[in-house]
Amino acid sequence: MGMIFDETYRPFFENAARDGLYDRRFGLCEVELAAVATRTGKRAEQYRNAAPAALKSFASFAGDDAITQLLASDVDVVCIATPDDRHFEIARAALAAGRHVLIEKPSVLSLAQLDELARLAESNRCVAKVVYHKLLDPDHKKLRTLVADGLLSHCNNGYCSLLEPKSISGSQFAEWITGRNPGTYVAVHYIKLIDFTFGGRLKRVHCTGQRGLVGPADGPTWDSTQLRLVYAYNDGREAAYDIHTSWVTPDNFPGYVEQEVQFRFDNGVWNGHSRRRGVECTIEGRTPIATKININNHYNGTFLEPDGTRAQRGYGVEVLEKFAREVAFVEYGGPASERDERLSRVRSLSYNDLAADRQVVAAVQAMEAILAKHAAGTSDCVVHVNDRHGGLVLYAPGSSVAEVLYAGPV
Numbered sequence: 295m296g297m298i299f300d301e302t303y304r305p306f307f308e309n310a311a312r313d314g315l316y317d318r319r320f321g322l323c324e325v326e327l328a329a330v331a332t333r334t335g336k337r338a339e340q341y342r343n344a345a346p347a348a349l350k351s352f353a354s355f356a357g358d359d360a361i362t363q364l365l366a367s368d369v370d371v372v373c374i375a376t377p378d379d380r381h382f383e384i385a386r387a388a389l390a391a392g393r394h395v396l397i398e399k400p401s402v403l404s405l406a407q408l409d410e411l412a413r414l415a416e417s418n419r420c421v422a423k424v425v426y427h428k429l430l431d432p433d434h435k436k437l438r439t440l441v442a443d444g445l446l447s448h449c450n451n452g453y454c455s456l457l458e459p460k461s462i463s464g465s466q467f468a469e470w471i472t473g474r475n476p477g478t479y480v481a482v483h484y485i486k487l488i489d490f491t492f493g494g495r496l497k498r499v500h501c502t503g504q505r506g507l508v509g510p511a512d513g514p515t516w517d518s519t520q521l522r523l524v525y526a527y528n529d530g531r532e533a534a535y536d537i538h539t540s541w542v543t544p545d546n547f548p549g550y551v552e553q554e555v556q557f558r559f560d561n562g563v564w565n566g567h568s569r570r571r572g573v574e575c576t577i578e579g580r581t582p583i584a585t586k587i588n589i590n591n592h593y594n595g596t597f598l599e600p601d602g603t604r605a606q607r608g609y610g611v612e613v614l615e616k617f618a619r620e621v622a623f624v625e626y627g628g629p630a631s632e633r634d635e636r637l638s639r640v641r642s643l644s645y646n647d648l649a650a651d652r653q654v655v656a657a658v659q660a661m662e663a664i665l666a667k668h669a670a671g672t673s674d675c676v677v678h679v680n681d682r683h684g685g686l687v688l689y690a691p692g693s694s695v696a697e698v699l700y701a702g703p704v
């Protein structure tokens with residue numbers, strides 16, 4: 295029940311409790327916040343006090359066996375919004391208990407973990423999905439539409455940057471930031487955007503980064519990272535993408551995060567800047583700390599609607615509702631005898647299915663391995679994907695030794 299719970303899950307559950315979830319395929323589905331599992335239970339009680347009446351009655355489990363207790367209770371779906379190195383164990387337990395699962399990005403940190411979750415989802419006939427809300431950003435939907443319709447052809451190269459404020463590394467994540475990097479946390483948004491929008495096969499992964507602000511200059515904790523992915527396409531051509539991330543941008547930056555992309559095609563250039571979509575608002579004594587000058591009204595905005603009601607909505611909330619609809623369709627969208635068919639339709643949605651996250655997880659695993667080598671004294675390693683030694687193979691400069699990170703094909 296951390297930041298992302300408050301930004302997107304809370305409004306999703308509140309909207310669903312108020313309006314229900316209606317769809318011609320399954321009728322009215324009630325979505326109930328049945329139970330939560332947290333480390334101490336404090337945030338659960340804080341939320342209970344603030345929640346609308348319809349949402350106050352959830353069960354709250356805390357402590358070391360909170361997940362076991364949650365899974366023993368009457369929940370159908372488990373949403374996992376813990377720090378990224380704590381997704382796997384919880385997802386594995388939930389899928390093993392036959393619960394549908396939604397995991398915050400990045401889904402997991404290695405292909406071995408992904409294989410295990412995919413196997414459990416398959417054998418227990420569960421929906422297992424990951425949240426990549428940037429795929430629902432209207433600007434990214436337009437980019438994909440132009441590519442799919444052939445108006446933009448063959449992306450040759452591009453860059454993406456996502457800079458998070460210092461408050462993320464300095465206070466919000468301070469407790470578990472040791473050994474972590476901002477690439478795993480936010481480059482994944484753009485890895486997925488590139489992978490999903492342009493297709494192709496991931497071939498090589500390079501990465502470097504800087505240290506010295508969040509932790510010591512020779513330690514394992516990274517301030518910023520620069521990741522390069524090389525993709526190959528069926529026509530023999532390649533594309534390269536640079537993704538720069540940081541979590542040490544000054545807190546008085548005019549926007550909450552800086553997000554910019556440029557993609558260069560054979561016949562065009564796409565420039566996107568999520569912070570400069572149109573609104574700048576200065577309020578004396580508030581901006582840019584208490585509120586930001588550049589506001590993203592598309593992700594998850596709070597609004598006074600024209601009809602006088604208050605709302606919180608945007609693609610960050612919409613992506614959760616889409617997942618709930620997919621689960622409701624599997625469970626209630628027709629006769630029980632056709633459940634498997636509905637399940638396989640929902641699984642074929644590659645924008646969020648765990649099984650379709652392979653190249654993204656491969657890039658994350660490669661990036662983490664390269665950064666770990668760098669921290670241990672060997673910089674500039676490269677990871678090749680699906681070469682003659684294995685699926686994910688790390689090479690250090692000047693060494694002929696192939697270190698196999700993952701043996702099977704990616």
Ligand SMILES: NC(=O)c1ccc[n+]([C@@H]2O[C@H](COP(=O)([O-])OP(=O)(O)OC[C@H]3O[C@@H](n4cnc5c(N)ncnc54)[C@H](O)[C@@H]3O)[C@@H](O)[C@H]2O)c1
Pocket residue numbers: 295296297298299331332333337374375376377378380398399400425427466467479
């Ligand atoms: N979709 C997005 O754009 C987006 C944005 C931010 C974060 N995230 C993802 O959401 C996840 C959480 O990020 P956040 O920003 O909310 O972090 P956060 O630090 O604000 O919250 C994480 C919460 O998990 C709790 N926690 C830690 N270990 C736990 C455990 N074993 N069981 C139960 N609770 C536990 C912590 O106490 C904390 O309340 C991360 O995977 C992150 O990448 C996604």
